[in-house]
Amino acid sequence: MTGQTTVSAATSATDAASAPLLEIRDLEVGFTTQRGFVPAVRGVNLTLGQGETLAIVGESGSGKSTTAQAIIDLLPGTGRVTAGQILFEGKDLTTVSARQMQDVRGRLIGYVPQDPMSNLNPVWNIGFQVEEAIKANGVAQGRDARKRTIEVLKEAGLADAGDRLKQYPHQFSGGMRQRVLIGIGLSSRPKLLIADEPTSALDVTVQRTILDHLETLTRDYGTSVLFITHDLGLAVERAEHLVVMYKGKVVEAGRSTDILANPLHPYTQKLVSAAPSLASRRIQSERRPETTEHMDIASIGARDAHLIERADEREAVTTPDIITVENASKVYQIRQGGFKTKELKAVDDVSFSIPRGTTTAIVGESGSGKSTAAKLVLKLEEMTSGSIRFDGTEIGSLSGKDLLSFRRRVQPVFQDPYGSLDPLYSVGRTIEEPLVTHGVGDKASRRARVLELLEQVALPASTINRYPNELSGGQRQRIAVARALALKPDVIVLDEAVSALDVLVQGQILDLLTDLQSELGLTYLFITHDLAVVRLIADNVCVMQKGRIVEAATTDEVFDNPQQEYTRKLLEAIPGANFHFGR
Template sequence: MSENAATATTPLLQITDLEVGFTTQSGVVPAVRGVSFSIMPGENLAIVGESGSGKSTTAQAIIDLLPGTGKVTGGSILFDGTDLTTLNASGIQRVRGSQIGYVPQDPMSNLNPVWNIGFQVRETIEANTQLRGQDAKKRVIEVLEEAGLSDPGSRLRQYPNQFSGGMRQRVLIGIGLSARPKLLIADEPTSALDVTVQRRILDHLGTLTRDYGTSVLFITHDLGLAAERAEKLVVMYKGKIVEYGSSQEILADPQHPYTKRLVAAAPSLASRRIQAVRNDEEESGALAPVTRDISIVERAEAREASAAGDLIEVKNLTKVYQIRQGGFRKTDFTAVDDVSFSIPKGTTTALVGESGSGKSTVAKMVLKLEDITSGSITFDGKDVGTLPRSELLSFRRRVQPVFQDPYGSLDPLRSIGSTIAEPLLIHGIGDAKSRRATVRELLEQVSLPSSTELRYPNELSGGQRQRVAVARALALNPEVIVLDEAVSALDVLVQGQVLDLLTKLQTELGLTYLFITHDLAVVRLVADNVCVMRQGRIVEQATTDEVFDSPKQDYTRELLEAIPGGNFEFGRL
């Protein structure tokens, strides 16, 4: 914290009794109720809570970006001595961007797909600073480099669809920081980032806090990030604050029952793999007390003894893209380079690594959504790359995806009920009545109320949309589910519920999972085997315990060491 921040006595941001509501046909529905907290210059504060608790709504209210019919119905928001709730549209525009930066949660829906990255960053810089021409272009390269984007100068002409989810998130972070704001509101700023880039971004935010007196308001479900990077913590539940104070004190010794549940559900490097048991074993109580402590090696041996062999086998897989350089010039880019691994039936294999390492590209080739340049993928004895069109529908019923971006993978014009029922309709399963009953069962499985079937994607939070995507993937009772960052948008409680559900289904139905993720703590909970990818190649693969307890490669050790709050003992008091 800077010297000025240390001696400051007046908060940069002071929120008092904030009330936010959304107008519906039945009246105003309160979303934020009586929220009060403050942020000093140069201070970091984190707001945590489950999806729908009011975290993002509180942040959006500060800069008048509430969606739809949302509006501030009470209270005050003092920023640098000015009540933002009293400003007109032009007044709030002068504050937004230049004095208060904002990093939204969903990178794909917040970047224009028809404009290149350089134009979008430059537009923000020119709108909020005095820089123009070559000075503005130079600043574009600087902010993208600061945000952790490699070789930013050569990426200015590329478009959002040519970037991975993590790379798009880095662009948004660069845009939010471009004008050196006094306050940065970061809504899940690192949820799409691998841990090494996450650490670089958070270190950069720490530098801003120290050198420029920039304050950061984190909206996050990552308790490790809150413990390591924020001095203060706000815990929200159903639109209200249930705990507020020192982040480390609250997370080490939570007082409210809801906070205790959050802390208990937080995955860490000390976690063991979730182990589901049959209902009769649960009822007997014989296995329940020790299910989470059973050795992963013992489970792997048991599965190998009962398994019929490898369900998926990847051999020397390579994917080369042609990148347009301008005009008619193109250059080859190898996204996946000679990758080989296998997945035994009924087990979970995790692909981990930095954003852009090729994880999602491998997943798309396994799903036959991308063509294979060379090598092979074998599923149940058949070569996926040579499957005739007549067998594709059957293949897709057996292998289902859950993609990284829940908003981009859900049709905004379809209700949630019709979205989940769509695979059943396409594959001719059941009638309208039975499909609706199946939809309600699936919604219950992913902890969403049955009334959700009548709502639309834009009416749901990011975490709720991801749960819908999981429900849709489960609709056809597939044999394999490819999960591409499937729980990255979920708060820890719902994340735990979804992971428990996936583990239970795997045990009951013999499902096989390919789990693509950058969250190594989650890998510890769900994976039997781990493949670590870097720059398109697998640099280490072994059982989960071997990778976590005795990593062989320096890169793997760097990934483990970069986990936010990895050494923090939650609920230790």
């Protein structure tokens, strides 16, 4: 199919004659750059009916988010619609005034952006920000607005919403921040909800809760949902219809189950075969031969058999532990107004060890303490009690040159690719920064290392002079991975390091990490909520719940014979686990 493909997400038979809620016709969007005008969306057509759900999938930079942002006139920077129509309830949104768009945006069309940290104000508490949106959209005022604030946060999955209103974004985990944005997007009961990677920061159990709530809205309120996602399991479970985008064009469209069971376009076939969300169902299967040799698509994807072979090799060799965590605890004092505080035990008496040259994954729900445990290992947070030893040395006593040496040997890749990159630094300077800080090489050798790292993470050399705001979320995360690799560390702590990546690049990064581990003897601590990724890359798994490790074993033992009901629920909640995807 071509970019002129139209998705027909038809309404029910009784409404077949009525006009669609959203219709996009021949949409063209581009950005003005120093090198001229760059087209980002080229001739996209799609139709979404009342109460229907449509998913748009594709790799980073394919035009998914740009299409969604164009609908509500939130294109970043110099982006603008250059041709086509965006008809919402018959009205062309490309021709309305800014004031008229404000009446549509939020009240009639809700929007859940991709990045929770960049879209929540760090100096305002959560309750104020949600209440502000509710008032601005005319949903409620005064005390009713505060009551509605608590309601929407509970609907979005924050059971203790009333106690968290006075907390700030930095006190929330990535998943919790995402739930706040979802609550804001749903607060006015919009006719259309545009959700850009709405659950990429959420664990599978909370993801199911959120998506069940979206389905309830669709059914009870007639709300239509436009998903932007890289999770094909989520697309097949939650969306009736699917659009596959590549380089700004629609290359395949139709019913989700039909496309993902029998993908026809070579690019869609590539997406399906590379999707880590399907790993637990295809881990022993043979990959189909390359079908994209004549396409301008990077030959990337998760090589399952190769990854499993490497893991088997590591399991056959007994290696000493490079990191040992014993009875580690971290207690935060949470302000409750005035001088009152309450203790929050984020990590509670946790013990585990990581053998050198292996990968240990910590999984669990959002807020279970995974990221806090990673910060303790990185010495970015001080333990309240317990012990952490790195290569035989207690890290709690490190300072000065010893601490700098530790930092060089243990590098992080954080969850949020937006907040962890300095917007004033070019890509080249960002990757070069750790080399400069640790006095590694001269200017020429550092530039050569930067170019080498860009190639490793599948970014063109021209990226070196670009800035974070010019990159997609997936591209930013690849920069973060390249920066962590710059010093050739012994240990890399990856906090949701591939959650923002599309399936093709995700597969490439996982394969890259595995190759580097084999070649350089790297050790990984992988923090993730994506159990399918764990199945691909981890040797050992620790399952965390409410700050404690409730199950720890090899990856095969946890997946094949989970001992805890909590672990079984995590596995059962993997999107698309029971769907037979095409090959």
